[in-house]
Amino acid sequence: MATSRSPSAASRHSSRATGRLVRELAPGKGGNILTAPDAKTWLFLGEHPAHPIGNDAPGNRPQRIDPDPRRHRSTALFTLASVLPAAMLARMSASTSWLPCNGSKPAPATGRLHRRHQPPFATGQLRAPEPIERQNPMPHNNLDALAVTPKTGDEPFSQQGRAIGANLRDFWSWACSDLVNNAMRGVLAEYIVGLALGCVGSGTRLEWDATDLRTRQGLRVEVKSSAYLQSWKQERLSKISFDIKPALGWDATTNTNATERARQADVYVFCVLASTDKAAVDPLNLDQWDFYVMSTKRLNAAVGEQKTITLGSLLKNTPAKCSFAELPACIEVEANQERTHCPPGS
Numbered sequence: 609m610a611t612s613r614s615p616s617a618a619s620r621h622s623s624r625a626t627g628r629l630v631r632e633l634a635p636g637k638g639g640n641i642l643t644a645p646d647a648k649t650w651l652f653l654g655e656h657p658a659h660p661i662g663n664d665a666p667g668n669r670p671q672r673i674d675p676d677p678r679r680h681r682s683t684a685l686f687t688l689a690s691v692l693p694a695a696m697l698a699r700m701s702a703s704t705s706w707l708p709c710n711g712s713k714p715a716p717a718t719g720r721l722h723r724r725h726q727p728p729f730a731t732g733q734l735r736a737p738e739p740i741e742r743q744n745p746m747p748h749n750n751l752d753a754l755a756v757t758p759k760t761g762d763e764p765f766s767q768q769g770r771a772i773g774a775n776l777r778d779f780w781s782w783a784c785s786d787l788v789n790n791a792m793r794g795v796l797a798e799y800i801v802g803l804a805l806g807c808v809g810s811g812t813r814l815e816w817d818a819t820d821l822r823t824r825q826g827l828r829v830e831v832k833s834s835a836y837l838q839s840w841k842q843e844r845l846s847k848i849s850f851d852i853k854p855a856l857g858w859d860a861t862t863n864t865n866a867t868e869r870a871r872q873a874d875v876y877v878f879c880v881l882a883s884t885d886k887a888a889v890d891p892l893n894l895d896q897w898d899f900y901v902m903s904t905k906r907l908n909a910a911v912g913e914q915k916t917i918t919l920g921s922l923l924k925n926t927p928a929k930c931s932f933a934e935l936p937a938c939i940e941v942e943a944n945q946e947r948t949h950c951p952p953g954s
Contacts, residue, residue, distance in 0.1 A: 753860075756812045787891040788881070789839045796891055797833035797879040801899075804935035805829070818857030818872040827943050830873035830904075834919070835881035837889050850878055850922070852907065853915035871904045875942050877935070878902070878922060899935055900927040903942040 761777035787796055795813070798820045802808030807823050819828040832850040857872035858865050866872065878900040883889040890896060900922060910925040911917055930938040 753863075758810070758812055786839050788835065788837060788889060793835060793881065793891060794831075794833045797897075798831045800894065800897065800932065801829065801831050801877050801879065801935060804932055805939065806936075814860050816858055817860040818866070820873075827875065827939070828873040829939065830871070830876045831879060832876065833879040833881070836884050837881070837886055845884055848880055848919035849916050850919075851915070852876070852911065852917050854913060871908060873904055875939050876902050876904060876907055877939065878919075878927065880919065894932040897932065899930050899932065899938070901930060901935070901938040901942050902927040903945045906942075906945065 759776055761775065761780060763776040764771035765774045765776075766772060784792060786792055798813070799808055802821050805821065805823050807821055820831045821829040823829065832852070834846075834848045834850055836845040836848065838846055852871070854869040854871050856866050856869055880898040880900070881889070881891055881896060882898050883896045902922075902925065906925070911921075928938045928942060
């Protein structure tokens, strides 16, 4: 024989409150939610004919079922404990003030929960899941810098060990064909200066090094580029300017950061793509580039902590202007001035 359970005080309270809420909200609406549109027939019929639903009726079924919020909360916590890391669950528990189910005031948020309101995994009813690192221990990996080898372009894209018909050259063509846009033009300018200095014949570009290029003699070269033309539609030619702000450089060879903001290179090379005709602009044509070289020592003396410099301001400080073929000699001259101006031991 099934045993009946007496309704809890919380369920009886919920039943009466729900009924009152329905009756209170009904008159304020555009129509009568208790009746059909013609206002003659009750939409929610009561127990007696021609009478509406009573205050207690909306909660009768929940009252008969007598739901136990604590049981449902425990079910939810079991589900959470099966999918969340233990550390996260612990933080959730420590920062949550658990609300009692009998309508009384919540326990004070003191960082320690009352035992009867603790989640199952905190009281020993449920075993907390092991930390992810314990469940899936990761093997010790070598996290040294990657040894990047130059690609040829013939490397294929593959899936499940089979080539899919596209190769790296296809990606390069898709991603790098716009040589006039600011980002790609800057990388191209670094490569052009590196060609002149003979320091890009092997190896690959270091994305985050303190300086853009290092010669075989150890000279540090910073390359900046600008252009009158952009890839997008322009109303006027762009103004030539360069970013020269001092920074906390990261040295790729030592894996260390500088402790003071400074211009990290020995020499700056300012590259200007000088063409003003979009129909004829060709960044691969080295005759369309102007190069201006200045030692960092002279640049610091001229602009101090200044963050940007326009071409007009740069020219006032007499940088060495040169062609592509003249770049190595100009850089060497400026580097010698850098050494001459540097105090002993620097």
